[in-house]
Amino acid sequence: MSHEAPPVPEGGSAPADAEPIVRARGLVKTHQADGVPVKAVRGVDLRVERGEFLAITGPSGAGKSTLLHLLGGLDRPDSGQIWLGDKRVDTYGEARWAVLRRRSIGVVFQFFNLISNLTVADNVELPALLAGHSTREARQARAELLADLGLEGRERSVPGELSGGEQQRVALARALVNHPSLLLADEPAGSLDSKGTREVLRLLSRYHERGQTIVMVTHDARLASAADRVIHLFDGRIVDEATFGKEPPRAEGVAGTIELKG
Amino acid sequence: MRLPLLALLAKGPAHGYELKQSLEKLLGTAYPEPNIGQIYVTLGRLEKAGMIEGTDVTQSTRPNKRIYQLTPAGRDAVASxxxxxxxxxxxxxxxxxxxALAPDTEERIALINMQRRHYLNTMRDLSKLAATEDRDNRFSQLLIEGAMLHLQADLDWLERCQEDLE
Known part of the structure; x- marks a missing residue:
């Protein structure tokens, strides 16, 4: 399984590669709560660069998860546009989103969402098979990922036999099995103890270092501080942004952007 | 600094530089490095106060060193x-x-945002420290984890402030 940085494009297609993985403009989403419309996301613009690790923080009800769900097509915006790479995707129907998620977007949830009556191996292989890979390819990809995630010997277990931390690692393997260009993580350590949290933190950092683009919603500042950039949502809007010094600094003095010393 | 030095001396007699080294070894790099000058000054004061007793040891190739040990009064101080x-x-x-003293809500929100960024940067520093610090130094790791939990609480409190003020 290779998770290296994306290859340098051949001849003349450089601008396409410089394109961000995600662009969103003017996203608005209203939920119905007891028949009363509640604006969860009120006009969000977003850009996620290739290989970037973005954390989304903010209080409960600020719209963090809704925003993530919009980016993964698990929820549809009332208005606004979303591009994944060069494709405009907010106009996609359910079927096209399903294909996109299978091939290009991996999702990790707070409560793992594994299929409880399938083995660990089957949970991980299933999306590979659904994406059209052969049994042999799926098996090989699964074996490599489980080894990489320290889950060798757990192939025949069912999720209920695993600890929370182990289940989340299986979920991560499942999310990564088709080499998605984008990994979405919704409170990935939200139901884990501090050991499990450290584990998730270490693994996300590892895949990020190998070039994986990640967008993660979290309450946990330890997780957020592993990202390249943190945006803070409040009441459905992005109200602040912090960039940790890794890339060259943006324009000096841009409000909200600070560089990490040392 | 007084009581930690006394507590170290409760483990056995030592001279100033040894005390500095034991503190560093025990607490790891996460804890501010003890200042040797401050250690000597504190030892002098403790001796004057009758908490410790110093004995000069002559060394042939180096300057003499003064080895300290606890007095009964010093032992009582550590115990309490x-x-x-x-x-x-x-x-x-x-x-x-x-x-509390900022002129208006807008300034307060800006303060909160700035403070959050500052804490996140500190959190990042702590994560790096935890990763580079000796895993087997239990006290050092516990200190870093404690600092992280405090920071998380500070961040939660900032959120509370923002919810209340917006």
Whole structure:
């Protein structure tokens, strides 16, 4: 399984590669709560660069998860546009989103969402098979990922036999099995103890270092501080942004952007 | 500094530089490095106060060194130090004063955002420290984890402030 940085494009297609993985403009989403419309996301613009690790923080009800769900097509915006790479995707129907998620977007949830009556191996292989890979390819990809995630010997277990931390690692393997260009993580350590949290933190950092683009919603500042950039949502809007010094600094003095010393 | 030095001397006699080294070894790099000058000054004061007793040891190739050991009074001081709970960290911090004294809500929100970025940067520093610090140094790792939990609480409190003020 290779998770290296994306290859340098051949001849003349450089601008396409410089394109961000995600662009969103003017996203608005209203939920119905007891028949009363509640604006969860009120006009969000977003850009996620290739290989970037973005954390989304903010209080409960600020719209963090809704925003993530919009980016993964698990929820549809009332208005606004979303591009994944060069494709405009907010106009996609359910079927096209399903294909996109299978091939290009991996999702990790707070409560793992594994299929409880399938083995660990089957949970991980299933999306590979659904994406059209052969049994042999799926098996090989699964074996490599489980080894990489320290889950060798757990192939025949069912999720209920695993600890929370182990289940989340299986979920991560499942999310990564088709080499998605984008990994979405919704409170990935939200139901884990501090050991499990450290584990998730270490693994996300590892895949990020190998070039994986990640967008993660979290309450946990330890997780957020592993990202390249943190945006803070409040009441459905992005109200602040912090960039940790890794890339060259943006324009000096841009409000909200600070560089990490040392 | 007085009581930690006394507590170290309760483990056995030592000279100033040895005390500095034992403190560093025990607490790891996460804890501010003890200043050798401060250690010598404190040892002098402790001796004057009758908590410790110094003996000069002559060395042929190096300057003489003074080895200290606890007196019964020093031993009592350590015992009562360990029996007392320590003061909790207080919210009497500068940020709180800035928040309360800022001219308007807009300034307060800007303060909150700035402070959050500052804490996130500190959190990142702590994560790096935890990763580079010796895994087997239990006290050092516990200290870093404690600092992280405090920071998380500070961040949660900032959120509370923002919810209340917006």
């Amino acid at each position: 130090w360990l029996k007392e709970p320590a003061e909790e960290p207080r919210l009497r911090d500068e940020f709180f004063l800035k928040l």
